[in-house]
Amino acid sequence: MTRVALDLPLGTLIQGWPRIAAFLDGLGLTGLPPDRSVREWLADLPDARLHDMGLDREQLAAHLRHLTDSTAEVTSETIQTVTIHGGRGKSGDSDSADLVVRAGEIVCVVGPTGSGKSRLLADVECLAQGDTPSGRRILLNGAAPTAAQRFAPGCKLVAQISQNMNFVVDLTVGAFLATHARCRQVHRQDDVVERVVAVANTLAGERFGPDVSVTQLSGGQARALMIADAALLTASPIILIDEIENAGINRRQALDLLVAEDKIVLVSTHDPLLALLGHRRVIVRHGRVADVLATSDREKTVLQRLEGIDARIAGLRNRLRHGERVDDV
Structure with missing residues (x-):
């Protein structure tokens, strides 16, 4: 000491x-x-x-x-880039290219069901070093991760959020966040807890307070809390999001929040709006990275139209939730 x-x-x-x-x-x-x-x-x-x-x-x-x-x-861990290197598909074909993802960037992973999107995220989650079925190697800042970065319980560099995750611990929202804040050794813990709850409520459809048990949160509320916690409290610089399009949260706001906190974000999705929100998208076929496309200017125009449609659908959803009749669209 x-x-x-x-x-x-x-x-x-x-x-x-x-x-x-x-x-x-x-x-x-x-x-x-x-x-x-x-x-x-x-x-x-x-x-x-x-x-x-x-x-x-x-x-x-x-x-x-x-x-x-x-x-x-x-x-003091600072990760500026994650490189996905040298994978192979189900038939043995190699990935089309290495992929470098930088802090503050959103990369979406798209492909048919069973194409290998979750395998790609799993490789990043475990910081694979040629020891997974894909044979991929994950580099941090251009170098192989240390054993501590891969395996030390207190050195989790990757956080994952999926639509199937739920809380099982018997704590209130406030107590859960306060415990996490103490583990992270943050200052002004009460202020941080208050901010995380406030931000989570901007993402979720139905508001909740710090005195609610985490086991009583709906799926959308739980996901909103996880995202706010990952952005504002979790030290992990790499965030993996697996198919949250049906979680009932504000998707653009969630991604904007993570990018504002300089996270490296990979999103597996079937949602065209989410896919076009990314800076780039990785196309996965038969277990391999088949292509990597940057979102074009024309696609950004399409995204604006999709967001308009999505806003109209969200408005209809809220009207139905509040017991109103829908006589026109």
């Missing part, structure tokens, strides 16, 4: 590093004097107590040092 950290009061260390708080709690070290420095506390810790934990003073200090250092490494 660094000299500065050793001289910190225990209360400051526990509040500033939630992983250390959980580690000490797991050892049964609770009710610690908050005003004593870590150095003083370690020096006065009874040998019998250390023996019960199966540690000596140096080992305990080493564990604390590792937790503070690994937290610093994770929070």
Whole structure:
């Protein structure tokens, strides 16, 4: 542990590093004097107590040092590009080209059902290194990821949101977000929780508050909360979204939010509006990347027309939801 950290009061260390708080709690070290420095506390810790934990003073200090250092490494992680390299399809044909996705860019993955879109996202999620059926290798900032980047539980660089995901933890929305905020060691946690809930409500059709249980959220509300959490609270720089077109959320606003936070976004979709919202789209056929197309100016014009149609359909949907009759379109 660094000299500065050793001289910190225990209360400051526990509040500033939630992983250390959980580690000490797991050892049964609770009710610690908050005003004593870590150095003083370690020096006065009874040998019998250390023996019960199966540690000596140096080992305990080493564990604390590792937790503070690994937290610093994770929070300083900056990923500017993701490269999808060297895959092959179901018949053995190679991907048509490598794909480089940059921070703040949306790339949509399109193709028929069963074409291999989810396999592509799964390769990115596990940061594949030729060890998946596709044989793809995923590079971060042009280099292979480290073992810690791939496998360390506290170093999740990829977050995924799909239409089939739901919460199972028995917490309120506020308690869930506050727990996540503590794990992320963010400052002004109450303000962050309030902002995430507010942003989620701009995406969802029906508003919800921080006192609602996450298990009581509808599918659209749950997805809206996941997206707001991923954008504003999750440290993962890479976001994968798998077919959220039927989740009942504002799709453009969701993608704009993620891009504004400089995330690298890959979206698997069958929705033409979502596909044209991306900067580029990857066409997947028979398990391989068959082509990569940049959204053209003409397609952007088509997108505007599609958004007009979508807005009219959304208006009809809201009228029906509120019990109105639809006598014209």
